[in-house]
Amino acid sequence: MARTSGSHSQITGPRLRAAALRLFARHGYAAVSMRQIAAEVGVQAGALYNYIPDKQGLLADLMRSHLEELLAAWDLEPKGTGPLDALEAFTRFHIRFHLERPDAVFIAYMELRNLDPRNFAEIEALRKRYETGLEDILRAGRAAGVFDLPDTKLATLAVIAMLTGVTTWYRPGGRLSAERVAALYWEMVRKAVGA
Amino acid sequence: MARTSGSHSQITGPRLRAAALRLFARHGYAAVSMRQIAAEVGVQAGALYNYIPDKQGLLADLMRSHLEELLAAWDLEPKGTGPLDALEAFTRFHIRFHLERPDAVFIAYMELRNLDPRNFAEIEALRKRYETGLEDILRAGRAAGVFDLPDTKLATLAVIAMLTGVTTWYRPGGRLSAERVAALYWEMVRKAVGA
DNA sequence: GTCTATAGGGAGATAGAC
DNA sequence: GTCTATCTCCCTATAGAC
Numbered sequence: 001m002a003r004t005s006g007s008h009s010q011i012t013g014p015r016l017r018a019a020a021l022r023l024f025a026r027h028g029y030a031a032v033s034m035r036q037i038a039a040e041v042g043v044q045a046g047a048l049y050n051y052i053p054d055k056q057g058l059l060a061d062l063m064r065s066h067l068e069e070l071l072a073a074w075d076l077e078p079k080g081t082g083p084l085d086a087l088e089a090f091t092r093f094h095i096r097f098h099l100e101r102p103d104a105v106f107i108a109y110m111e112l113r114n115l116d117p118r119n120f121a122e123i124e125a126l127r128k129r130y131e132t133g134l135e136d137i138l139r140a141g142r143a144a145g146v147f148d149l150p151d152t153k154l155a156t157l158a159v160i161a162m163l164t165g166v167t168t169w170y171r172p173g174g175r176l177s178a179e180r181v182a183a184l185y186w187e188m189v190r191k192a193v194g195a
Numbered sequence: 196m197a198r199t200s201g202s203h204s205q206i207t208g209p210r211l212r213a214a215a216l217r218l219f220a221r222h223g224y225a226a227v228s229m230r231q232i233a234a235e236v237g238v239q240a241g242a243l244y245n246y247i248p249d250k251q252g253l254l255a256d257l258m259r260s261h262l263e264e265l266l267a268a269w270d271l272e273p274k275g276t277g278p279l280d281a282l283e284a285f286t287r288f289h290i291r292f293h294l295e296r297p298d299a300v301f302i303a304y305m306e307l308r309n310l311d312p313r314n315f316a317e318i319e320a321l322r323k324r325y326e327t328g329l330e331d332i333l334r335a336g337r338a339a340g341v342f343d344l345p346d347t348k349l350a351t352l353a354v355i356a357m358l359t360g361v362t363t364w365y366r367p368g369g370r371l372s373a374e375r376v377a378a379l380y381w382e383m384v385r386k387a388v389g390a
Numbered sequence: 391g392t393c394t395a396t397a398g399g400g401a402g403a404t405a406g407a408c
Numbered sequence: 409g410t411c412t413a414t415c416t417c418c419c420t421a422t423a424g425a426c
Contacts (some may be wrong), residue, residue: 007391007392008391008392009391012391012392026308027225027308027309028223028224028225028308028309029223030222030223030225030226031225031309033418033419033420034419034420034421035418035419035420043391043392043393044392044393044394045419045420045421046392046393046394046395046421046422046423047391047392047393049420049421049422050391050392054420054421055420055421110305113221113222113223114222114223114226148386150379150382151371151379154371154376154379154380155383157360157361157363157364158357158360158380158383159357160360161356161357161359161360161361161363162353162354162356162357162360164356164360165352165353165355165356165357165359165360166352166356168352168356169352176346176349181349184345184346184349185349185353187345188350188353188387188388189387191386191387191388191389192383192384192386192387193383193386194386202409202410203409203410204409207409207410228400228401228402229401229402229403230400230401230402238409238410238411239410239411239412240402240403241403241404241405241410241411241412241413242409242410242411244402244403244404245409245410249402249403250402250403
C-alpha cells in the first residue's frame with residue numbers, strides 16, 4: 001500500500017483494526033510488532049497511537065467488538081418455537097457466524113491468555129453470556145422432555161466445542177459448502193442431545 | 196531455585212523441557228523469553244544452548260514428544276472387539292490422556308503457527324496419523340451398519356473437537372471426576388454417531 | 391494526523407574463561 | 409556444563425516538528 005501523507009482519520013482507524021486482526025490471527029499477538037501492523041496500514045508505528053492507547057488495548061478492542069457483534073447477531077436471530085427449533089437455529093447461526101469471521105474467532109479463542117486481568121474479566125463475561133444462551137435452550141428442552149441429557153452444563157460445552165471446531169478445518173471452496181456443513185453438524189447435534 | 200555450578204547434564208535437560216512446557220502453555224511461545232526459561236531452570240540463558248539448537252527447535256521437540264507419546268499410548272490401548280468397543284476405547288483414552296497433560300495439549304493445539312514450515316509439516320503429519328485412527332474406526336462402524344454417519348470425515352473432526360474441548364474447562368477437584376466426564380462424553384459420542 | 395528520531399529496555403544467540 | 413559478557417537486532421511507546 002502506497003505511503004501517503006496528510007490526514008486520514010476516517011481511513012486509518014479501520015485499516016489499523018483490519019491489519020491487526022489479520023496479523024494477530026496469522027502469527028499471534030505476541031509475535032506481531034506494532035511496526036508490522038503499521039507497515040501493513042501504510043503509516044509509521046508512532047501514528048498508530050493516535051487510534052489506540054497501546055497494544056494491549058488494541059487486542060482487547062478487537063475481542064470485545066467480535067463478541068459484542070456475536071451477541072447482538074444472536075439476539076436478532078429468529079429462533080422458531082420450542083427448544084428443538086432454537087437448538088437448530090443456534091447450530092446453524094453459530095457455524096455461519098464463525099465461518100464468516102475466521103480471524104476474529106481465532107483471536108477470541110487463542111489470545112485470552114494475553115489479556116491483562118481487567119480485560120480478561122470483561123471478555124470472559126461476554127463469552128460466558130453467549131454460552132448461557134445455549135445452556136438455556138438445552139435446559140428448557142430437557143425440562144420439556146425433548147432432549148435426553150444427563151448433564152446440561154457439560155452438554156453445553158461439548159456442543160460449543162464441536163461446532164467451533166469447524167473453523168479449524170473448513171475452507172471456502174472445499175469439498176462441502178458452509179450450508180452443507182451446517183446441516184451435517186445439526187444432524188450430529190440433534191442426535192447427541194437425544195432429540 | 197538455588198543457583199549451583201558444575202555439571203548437571205542429567206538434570207538440566209529434563210528441567211529445561213519441563214520449564215518450557217509450563218511457560219509456553221501459560222504465556223505462549225512468542226511471549227516467553229529464553230531468559231525466563233533459564234531463570235526457572237536455575238541457570239543462565241547461554242547454558243540452555245547446550246541442550247537445544249535454538250528456541251524453535253525446543254518448541255518442535257516438545258510438540259513431537261507429545262504427539263509420539265500420544266500415538267504410542269493409543270497403539271497400546273486395548274480396543275475390544277468391533278467398532279463400538281473401539282469408539283468407546285478411543286473416547287475414554289482421548290479424554291484421560293489429554294486431561295493428564297494439559298500443558299502439552301495446549302501447546303500442541305495453539306503453537307502450530309509458530310513452527311517453521313519444516314517442523315510444521317512433521318508435526319502435522321503426526322497429528323493427522325492420530326486423527327486417522329479415529330476415522331478408521333468410524334468408517335469400519337459405518338460399513339458394518341453399527342454407526343449412522345452421513346459424512347465420516349466430518350464426524351471424525353467433530354468428535355475430536357468435542358472431546359478435546361474438555362481440556363478448556365476441566366479442573367481436577369471440580370464438580371465431575373475425570374471418570375464421570377469420560378462416561379458423559381461417551382454417551383454423547385455414542386448418540387452422535389447413531390449407535 | 392503523520393512524520394522522524396529516540397528513549398529505554400529486552401530479545402536470541404555466541405565466545406571464551408573456568 | 410555453566411558462567412559472564414557481549415553482539416546485533418528488535419521491541420513499545422513518546423516527543424516534537426510539520
